[in-house]
Amino acid sequence: MTSPQTPGIQSGRLSQDQLARNFEDLHAPYDAHEAAVAADRCYFCHDAPCVTACPTEIDIPLFIRQIATGQPEAAAKTIFEQNILGGMCARVCPTETLCEEACVRETAEGKPVEIGRLQRYSTDALMSRQGHPFARAPETGKRVAVVGAGPAGLSCAHRLAMKGHAVTIYEARPKPGGLNEFGIAAYKTVDGYAAREVDWLMGIGGISIEYGSALGVEVSLDGLRENFDAVFLGVGLAGVNLLELEGGEKSGVEDAVHFISDLRQSADLTALPVGRNVVVIGGGMTAVDAAVQSKLLGAETVTLAYRRAREEMPASGFEQDLAASKGVRLMFNVMPVAMHGNGAVREIELEYTALVDGKLQGTGETTRLPADQVFRAIGQTLAPVDGLDLEGRKLRVTDTGRTSVAGVWAGGDCTPGEDLTVVAVAEGRDAAEDIHATLMAAAG
């Protein structure tokens, strides 16, 4: 019988029941009374700091007041007006560093209004019957191509469709959702929520999706520019940063994003293999998602190895605590220098680091951890798009998402700014507004 102690990379370390419990909803949804009590805590601040802190600027005090007055569905409409993926954002937003950090009750009591959970309560109320709250404007006759069915592309497509434009989304994968579907820990979005949300979003009408259509492979930017009135690129970051070190090619050394994606698409978690001793290299949300899920799948030990100090870790304090609470060991100021093992990785060698004159350096001291699976989670990169200017390693865009090429807009992780679902939604929406204004001005 396979157990957490079984050596190597094995599936079925835990029973079906245990796995089901491990991967259930991270935050149980509020019931109506809990929501009423939580909503009552909102002070309805003037020029509320939470709204300022929200990349999509949802009118948070208003929607919370709508919950308090017994109209969660109307509250949901207030949310969706600003953020059509408000349901997903309620699940995956790092609210502790956004709206809830800004909440005046966080200042006052260290206990903010639980905005994320309230947002989930109200969006669930409407989504539970898949009711679409918006109506599409009359057809404009304009056609827009959107590349990528992730948060930025979906947000852009919805706003454009609502304005009456005809939208075609080109998606490389066989399913829509982008990172919502493939890149987020399963316990944050249970019960096929990401797919359900896309179905619901499509309820606006006027959007079609072509799957298996990757930019630069099945479709070209030039072709899209020719055939459509405007193009929006929400292509995300398709590349993965490599880790060049001794033994990095050994089997068992994998990309965290693939593990997360496989896990999300798995119909039977007992069939999904995971190492006995897992080490995740990185310090962001992807690293935490991979580490926590490895532990939940039944790995005996999981270590998250981050090369800098805790304070600099991109994953929030909440995420760090979550990892620790699930039994993940957090190591700071260590960087991998070698993988050891005969063909398959057996040990990882880490070197301690320190800041010297503001520069991170190895100290020369190393330690070895048993590892039969190592996940790289050290960031993703933009797959180059011919003809578009870059800013750093991303596509250069204006405030409203215009790229260096006329008629081409972009948003989401492929453009500068924080790589968050909520930021992508805001960028897709704002680009759609600009595309709409541009097309309508041109139409006279």
Add this chain to the structure above:
Amino acid sequence: MADLTTDFLGITSPNPFWLASAPPTDKEYNVRRAFEAGWGGVVWKTLGEEGPPVVNVNGPRYGVVHGADRRVLGINNIELITDRPLETNLEEMARVKADYPDRALIASIMVPCDEASWKAILPRVAETGCDGIELNFGCPHGMSERGMGSAVGQVPEYIEMVTRWCKQYYDKPVIVKLTPNITDIRKPAAAAKNGGADAVSLINTINSITSVDLDNFAPEPTIDGKGSHGGYCGPAVKPIALSMVSEIARSQDTQGLPISGIGGVTTWRDAAEFMVLGCGNVQVCTAAMTYGFRIVEEMKRGLSQWMDEKGYRSTSEFIGKAVPNVTDWQYLNLNYVTKAKIDQDACIKCGRCYAACEDTSHQAIWMKEGRVFEVNDAECVACNLCIDVCPVEDCITMERMEAGSTDPRTGKTVSDDYANWTTHPNNPMAKAAE
């Protein structure tokens, strides 16, 4: 621990907390348990005349107004007086009084507004050995349609007349319970006094509809699609009760008339507030109906603690102590100049003070860079709204301007002389300052 023993009309009780005439005092079972829980006295649920008792509705009797987390702020009711036979109530009262001689037991009575009815019931009530009676001239629902309850309480002449009968046919203290559903509470109180009442108790419940069912378009509580106004009580009515009590306490016509305070008493503090406004004791209902009889324990401990802190050895030392400070608007000191001051360290930057002042008051709060809120003394009229809406206690305070300084709003020098409207130059009726 301070001694809470209270003497009200010569009726002593171990504490000033009486249960008001209401469902909690409807029968022997409840009243015994209330006394065991520590209540100082009980006003037995209102007795009606001999004969077939009244009937109550068989649907909901209570409506409610909730605050946050379903906290009960107010309840209204459409329950009538006791629906048990008079004889049963009288027997039970006699037994309870015999077993609890140290507790106050008062009979609430409501019979038709004719001398014979009162003359008939009073001797029978007297036989129970209870300590006094309370005339229910207050209930605003049901019985008032039959010419009783508030229908009597709204006509001072009837109050005086019935009170006189009661004083004639009954030897022990007579308390007249007043309805707040009138324009000037001093009138019925004076009528009671003129009729010889030993005390008044107030307030009875307020005409009310707690809410409306927006699916059925019917008021709550709804009986088969219809609703009738009920009597409102609980914490929500306390401010109204306090004002009415204070008017009676300070009115020349009723000064010195003992008062039993009723209306939303929920904590020791509520009780203390009623008492310093002139009440010899308080009566409680909604708090008990919400939390059970045990709630009296907090009231007793709290009042005793406060008395210890203040150095009061008996309740008589503070009863009425706030009455001299209740005055008419025209006598308020217009030279008392204050300005709001925001404690920046305590401020959590919610901006409610700003929204309230900017939108609805005097545009006297600045919102500066970084959500810093500051008071503009040149506009602040010291209305207090910012303090009222601030979620942080003591974050905003009213600071009195020193005499000799200049009020930047008026440009006038602040004086510490007392000056009120009666002598103000803008008052056409002003008297020359003496």
